[in-house]
Amino acid sequence: MNGSKDRSNLPWVEKYRPVTLDDVYGQKEIVGTVRKFVEEGKLPHLLFYGPPGTGKTSTIIALAREIYGKNYSNMVLELNASDDRGIDVVRNQIKEFASTRQIFSKGFKLIILDEADAMTNAAQNALRRIIEKYTKNTRFCILANYAHKLTPALLSRCTRFRFQPLPSDAIETRIANVLVHENLKLNDTAKRALLDLSKGDMRRVLNVLQASRATLDDPSNEEITDDIIYECVGAPRPEDLETVLKSILEDDWSTAYYTLTKVRTMKGLALIDLIEGIVKILEEYELKNEVTRIELLTRLGDIEYAISKGGNDKIQSSAVIGAIKTSFELEV
Ligand SMILES: Nc1ncnc2c1ncn2[C@@H]1O[C@H](COP(=O)(O)OP(=O)(O)OP(=O)(O)O)[C@@H](O)[C@H]1O
Numbered sequence: 001m002n003g004s005k006d007r008s009n010l011p012w013v014e015k016y017r018p019v020t021l022d023d024v025y026g027q028k029e030i031v032g033t034v035r036k037f038v039e040e041g042k043l044p045h046l047l048f049y050g051p052p053g054t055g056k057t058s059t060i061i062a063l064a065r066e067i068y069g070k071n072y073s074n075m076v077l078e079l080n081a082s083d084d085r086g087i088d089v090v091r092n093q094i095k096e097f098a099s100t101r102q103i104f105s106k107g108f109k110l111i112i113l114d115e116a117d118a119m120t121n122a123a124q125n126a127l128r129r130i131i132e133k134y135t136k137n138t139r140f141c142i143l144a145n146y147a148h149k150l151t152p153a154l155l156s157r158c159t160r161f162r163f164q165p166l167p168s169d170a171i172e173t174r175i176a177n178v179l180v181h182e183n184l185k186l187n188d189t190a191k192r193a194l195l196d197l198s199k200g201d202m203r204r205v206l207n208v209l210q211a212s213r214a215t216l217d218d219p220s221n222e223e224i225t226d227d228i229i230y231e232c233v234g235a236p237r238p239e240d241l242e243t244v245l246k247s248i249l250e251d252d253w254s255t256a257y258y259t260l261t262k263v264r265t266m267k268g269l270a271l272i273d274l275i276e277g278i279v280k281i282l283e284e285y286e287l288k289n290e291v292t293r294i295e296l297l298t299r300l301g302d303i304e305y306a307i308s309k310g311g312n313d314k315i316q317s318s319a320v321i322g323a324i325k326t327s328f329e330l331e332v
């Protein structure tokens, strides 16, 4: 783990960014395979894709460090495709980089194209020519959240690796290090809440931990509680969700609406998080009638979509109550 003094003021996601491939947790198979490619001198063009905060950028940068050592800056070009630059700029940069001679070292140069799914189709199509043209002495590593946003032509030129959300035990091991390093205590319920809420996104874990620490008056003597975690994530507590759900199922309409609104304003919760939480609770509900669940999830799904499209908050809140009440009528 890296902890030299000049890094102490960095945000934790940077401070604890993996330095070597061994610091990349929970992606053993990918790391193993890519390392093997390098050892055998058969590195293909790579595509790393998957949800945020799972180590795509960290892995390729650690790999490049492992390959090139202090030659890194001569041999690696990092481009961020979502920077607002046209493909012409990218093409020129790549051309310049790929066509300069390597005086001191042999082997491939590496071009990392981060957030490539933000590129337009036209730019991606231009890229496939570029990749072909420079394959002789260059390897590309394309990073993206969604493979389906990349053109088939680009996909077929790369060996694909899907980064899964990090498993809880990997995150636990990683944060154990961080906690020791930061001299920070996290109680067990808080840890469970953190792992639950972060859904395998290590960036989120680190950001929440850092924000939680900032709320403590005396970090070396206090511990982080689940209350702090929920607050920092802005996620509803299970008890609050139960209160809302109970009221919707048992009370009349206006009481239910009042309860939902009260919980939301008091805790500053977004309706979308509330829906997500309710769906999660309802997944574990035993229902007499499976149709109830189907009906309910379909309706809540529609509401979630409407909210993401900018639907009115009040109307959608009522819709949530309506969706749950009507679906549960199927139960009796
Ligand atoms: N597998 C991992 N092992 C250890 N730390 C990780 C891992 N994945 C992510 N992190 C931590 O989270 C931060 C963000 O990781 P990274 O930038 O590699 O994510 P990413 O997969 O590229 O995400 P995005 O899709 O948002 O670009 C890193 O600084 C690192 O501290």
Ligand SMILES: [Mg+2]
Residues within 6 Å of the ligand: 056, 057, 058, 114, 143
């Ligand atoms: Mg990244």
